[in-house]
Amino acid sequence: MEEIIASGTTNLISEPSDSLSSTGQQSHRHKRPRADPNAAGNITSSRFKGVVGQQSGNWGAQIYANHQRIWLGTFKTEEDAAAAYDSAAIRLRSGDAHRNFAWTSLTLHEPNFQNQFSTEEILKMIKDGSYVPKFSEFCQQQTAQTGIQTATATATATATAPPRAGNEPGSVLRELFKKELTPSDVGKLNRLVIPKKYALKFFPRTTAITPENMNGEESSAGGDQDMELVFYDKSMRSWKFRYCYWKSSQSFVFTRGWNRFVKDKGIGARDMVVFSAYDCPEENGSGRRTICVVDVEFNN
Secondary structure: OOOOOOOOOOOOOOOOOOHHHHHHHOOOOOOOOOOOOOOOOEEEEOOOOOEEEEOOOOEEEEEEEOOEEEEEEEEOOHHHHHHHHHHHHHHHOOOOOOOOOOOOOOHHHHHHHHOOOOHHHHHHHHHHOOHHHHHHHHHHHHHHHHOOOOOOOOOOOOOOOOOOOOOOOOOEEEEEEEEEOOOOOOOOOOOEEEOHHHHHHHOOOOOOOOHHHOOOOOOOOOOOOEEEEEEEOOOOOEEEEEEEEEOOOOEEEEOOOHHHHHHHHOOOOOOEEEEEEEEEEOOOOOOEEEEEEEEEEOOO
């Protein structure tokens, strides 16, 4: 069986600094804006600039330019709203304006993409959701013209999103497995049950499992053991989960850290959690490394 996420290889890149999450904490020189009349009531502040939580569970984005507030729309995730702010800031702010996410090899093409459109057209695309697919198509055309082979030249490239695994040349993002979340996975039990077949195939073994006790019974050397697994989401924010095997229910579970992930992402029953492995070259060219990726597919 192929064990991808081994305990010795889960934290293979240095943990991102707090700069990505702290940028949204900077004080704002303007008074708190009134809620947009077209959006649900704003109730939650965000760690990102220009982003506000809504009673619906979605996230709104807005930007100030020319002494007025411009509403950018409502988005499913906080990160998507933050990325929308960054895209609007390219046109409406100076080149050194604040960004929620650092420039990537992908978003560096955004200014050239925006040069094709007026400011009104850009804002309209951001609001109606067509900005990302159109920019993705633009990047694919640029890739075809230059002959650069990157993982971003696919139909699923999300150009305005925070840095995604797969953005660098020579990188490969391999989906390991996904699970549809049950009410208990996102409820008060504060734990995620990992299907046994995937736990045994991809995750490190937390007990002394042998061919003779593969049905879940531990040997005398076994017992409840736990370890910390480190994953990264599409914004390269790290998530640490306590991973262990519960003898009482014969279950492989994530415990500590999972509840925070559920609340922060706003996920619920029937949403899908996706685990992947991102293989990429080492920066010094000495070999390859594997980064563990966790993402969410929302049930519409």
